[in-house]
Amino acid sequence: MFDYKLIKAMATVVLEQGFEKAAQKLYISQSAVSQRVKLLEEQTGRVLLVRSNPPVPTDAGRLILKHYQQVMSLEKGMVEMLDQDSQSTFVPLTIGLNADSLATWFVEAVVPLLLTEQVTLDLLVDDQEQTLSYLKAGEVMGCVSSHARPVQGCTMHHLGTMHYRLLATRDFCTTWFPEGLTTEAAAEAPAVVFNRKDGLHQRLLEEILTEVPSHFPVHYIPSSEQFVELIRKGQAYGSVPDLQGRQYLLSQELVELVPEKAYPVPLFWHVWSHRSRLLEKITKILTRAGCVIF
Secondary structure, three states: OOOHHHHHHHHHHHHHOOHHHHHHHHOOOHHHHHHHHHHHHHHHOOOOEEOOOOOEEOHHHHHHHHHHHHHHHHHHHHHHHHOOOOOOOOEEEEEEEEHHHHHHOHHHHHHHHHHHOOEEEEEEEEOOOOOHHHHHOOOOOEEEEOOOOOOOOEEEEEEEEEEEEEEEOHHHHHHHOOOOOOHHHHOOOOEEEOOOOOOHHHHHHHHHOOOOOOOOOEEEOOOHHHHHHHHHOOOOEEEEEHHHHHHHHHOOOOEEOOOOOOEEEEEEEEEEOOOOHHHHHHHHHHHHHHHHHO
16 A cells, blocks of 8 residues: 555655755655655665656656556546535646647637636646657646557547648748758758757658758757747748748748648647546547647
8 A cells, every 4th residue: 555645755856856846845844755755665665766856757656656646636536526616726737748739729728727627737848749758657647749549548639730831031041942952951051950859850851852961950949939939030940830830921021941841740639538527628628629720
């Protein structure tokens, strides 16, 4: 039998990214937090937390955290069924989200939830190919991902498709791509990519070019808004979703490097499959938003 007080201490250390902040969150001493994590490791016979900066759960730790989050969600669902008026505090809703969704449609979509439920958003943001790892590790209750295969113990719902185009300023295209997008030009022109795990730019080039250069200059900008800003400043070209780039194409501030060439990225909502009114509600809200937006 697990002692959930100990597991909560470890979960708070991971969530707050440190023992000191976890102690402040739990209103106990930092030493007490450390002792609880150590005791949990002694009870399980496993190292559950790598004492790095920030602390990172081991594989065994991730299993414990996933179990804990599911138990907490089930417990909340039971409270909701027993007494609809019993919820007096805000409940964190942990979601894995791709940065482009956060920059475009997500916040507007979840406003109805925030108006009717006492929840706070706790978003773990990454590329759409990476967000599913948060769900598998038990760090989130649901995630928006480009992976089309459901995870065991979860349900999957298609949200829609984001279309990406290679955009740049007209001057940038004149300077770096006078003959259009060629292998030789792509090897020299500075590109912008979200982070080192983002393979979208590479795949877009593979769709267009018969031969993709093995190396080319890259800016890594892990912010969707600043990603586009660098392109607008004429310092790079990159793959921008239509939801974000359409306004700049209409104003002719940016142009398509390869006209009418869009790369589709389907998005899916993965969420725990156990019964919970809150998870059912957020699922309906996101799938409804997807039907309207995409």
